[in-house]
Every structure is written in structure tokens, then in C-alpha cells.
Amino acid sequence: MGIKSLDVFLEMAKNGPKRTIAVAAAEDEPVLQAVAVAEKEGIAKAILVGNKEKINKIASEFAIDISKFEIVEENDPANAARKAVSLVRSNDAQILMKGLVPTADFLRAILNKENGLRKGELLSHIGFFDPVAYHKVIALTDAAQNIAPTFDEKVVIIKNSIDLFHKLGISNPKIALLGAVETVNPKMESTVHAAMLSQMNRRKQLKNCIIDGPLAFDNAVSKEAAEHKGIESAVSGDVDLLFAPNIEVANVLYKTLTYFANATVAAIILGAACPIVLTSRADSDRSKLMSIALAAAASN
Numbered sequence: 001m002g003i004k005s006l007d008v009f010l011e012m013a014k015n016g017p018k019r020t021i022a023v024a025a026a027e028d029e030p031v032l033q034a035v036a037v038a039e040k041e042g043i044a045k046a047i048l049v050g051n052k053e054k055i056n057k058i059a060s061e062f063a064i065d066i067s068k069f070e071i072v073e074e075n076d077p078a079n080a081a082r083k084a085v086s087l088v089r090s091n092d093a094q095i096l097m098k099g100l101v102p103t104a105d106f107l108r109a110i111l112n113k114e115n116g117l118r119k120g121e122l123l124s125h126i127g128f129f130d131p132v133a134y135h136k137v138i139a140l141t142d143a144a145q146n147i148a149p150t151f152d153e154k155v156v157i158i159k160n161s162i163d164l165f166h167k168l169g170i171s172n173p174k175i176a177l178l179g180a181v182e183t184v185n186p187k188m189e190s191t192v193h194a195a196m197l198s199q200m201n202r203r204k205q206l207k208n209c210i211i212d213g214p215l216a217f218d219n220a221v222s223k224e225a226a227e228h229k230g231i232e233s234a235v236s237g238d239v240d241l242l243f244a245p246n247i248e249v250a251n252v253l254y255k256t257l258t259y260f261a262n263a264t265v266a267a268i269i270l271g272a273a274c275p276i277v278l279t280s281r282a283d284s285d286r287s288k289l290m291s292i293a294l295a296a297a298a299s300n
Helices: 007-015 029-040 052-061 077-089 103-111 151-167 189-202 217-221 223-228 247-259 285-298
Strands: 019-024 044-050 070-073 095-098 124-129 138-141 174-178 210-215 241-243 265-270
Touching: 007 285, 019 029, 019 077, 019 285, 029 044, 029 052, 029 095, 029 285, 044 052, 044 077, 044 285, 052 070, 077 095, 077 103, 095 103, 095 285, 124 151, 124 247, 138 151, 138 247, 151 189, 151 241, 151 265, 151 285, 174 189, 174 217, 189 210, 210 217, 217 223, 247 265, 265 285
Parallel strands: 019 044, 019 095, 044 070, 138 241, 174 210, 174 241
Antiparallel strands: 124 138, 124 265
């Protein structure tokens, strides 16, 4: 069944309780544009943590309506990240969003053992795409957070993803573990990992999902391609989540889907006490809005 359209995230966000986004170092034009649209759409409001003078200047220059947003003055980006995290910890906000703060400082605030947002064992990135050539929304992990995940880390990334799918109403997501080949090759560690993860799923160590792999990309997304190679899989042709073996594969596929397949993407970071939004300047306005909508839906 799956998710038919990214607009589902908008509907879920609008129908759920209105969420508040804590924006770290909010003196950033694309981020201010995104949260202003989200507020206008009735998805979420925002608390802007950052340099008040710069925030107001950007809002005035680009005609961005921030009149309904609270501004928390903090000129140092690293401190702004810590203050934004503290707003989530106190439940004054339910979503965290990165503004003009270095990623290292942003993550340091999130992962602080005493005052951060640690929840699970590992943070992971997931993106949802709507390519016209596929019959439903398809997700991809992990294109931005984990470089070369170990086997144990892959287990956590899968669990993070399953939890999100369940929150989005997909009770049994189909997960394809991507590889260059469909057979297990001891010289290719990713194929060994894929076989182990698939077996864990069969033995109910990874529950409430269907996992298969290794599968090449064509065999993951096309049942006909899989059958041509003699592959019988409940995942092929109906996959909900593409699981990449490393960040290089995921990042290239992520950008291929957006640039060559003209797909909109909604992406968040999982594994913390709240959904985390990190939009790119290259993301379209719709992608930024959908990412906030996804975060709002995931926080319900």
C-alpha cells in the first residue's frame, strides 16, 4: 500500500496538534522562508533563536512575515543551538531545525549527554521522494548522517526507520537492502550484512517490516527486473525504503532522484528525542515545506 503522495505529510501535520519549531541560529533567509510558509499553511509555528537584528533585517529585506514568531536573542550560533535544544527539552518546542550554525556545533548540542536530545543509540537521516516513475513515495536512508555504518549501526538505522513508518501509518514497510549484486559475496561486506539483516527479519529479530537483500537497485524497484533474474521477493517492485550500504551510495542516489527524476524530497534526522530538520539551500521551497510537514507528522 505505502504512502501515495508527500501531501499525506501535510494532511497529517494539519490534522494533528500544531507543533512549534525551535530554529537554531535563525538568521538564515531560506530557513525563515520555510518556517513562515509552514506557519501560513497551519503546520507549525516557530521560536527563532539567533541574532535578532539580523533576523529582522532578513525578514524585512525578503518580505518574510515573522510577526507571529517569538525571537530569543543569541548572537553566538553554538549557544543558539544549545538554547534551541533546551526549548525542546522543556517542551516549548517539539521540532528542532538547523539554521546558520555549523553542523558540528548543531550536532554537539543535540548529542550532549547531560543537556542534549539523546534518545536512541544513533542518529540517522531519512528522505522521502515522489519520483513520477514510481507508483508511491519511496524513502532512502542514510544519505547525510552515517558515513560507513557498521552492522550494529545498520540495525539501529533500520529500527529508526521502522519506527517512523509506523508513526506515518505504514505498519509493515518493505525494505530493500541495496547492493551491486543480488548474491552474497564474502568479498563485499555489504552483501553479507544484507543477508544477515534479512535473516534477522525472518527470525523476528527485526519485526513489523519485510526486509530483503542484497538487491540491486533495479531489482528493488522493479518486479519485472527481479523476475528476469529469477529473484522471488516480496519487496521487489513495491519497496517503501531503500537502505544504502554507505553514504556515498545514498548521497548519489538522493541527488539523482532530485535532479534526474525531478522528485521532491522530505527529509529529517531520526533517533533524537524529537524530529530534526536540516534543509539544504539547494532544496526547493516545496521540499523545505514537506520536510517540516514530515517532522510535524513524525512528532504527533
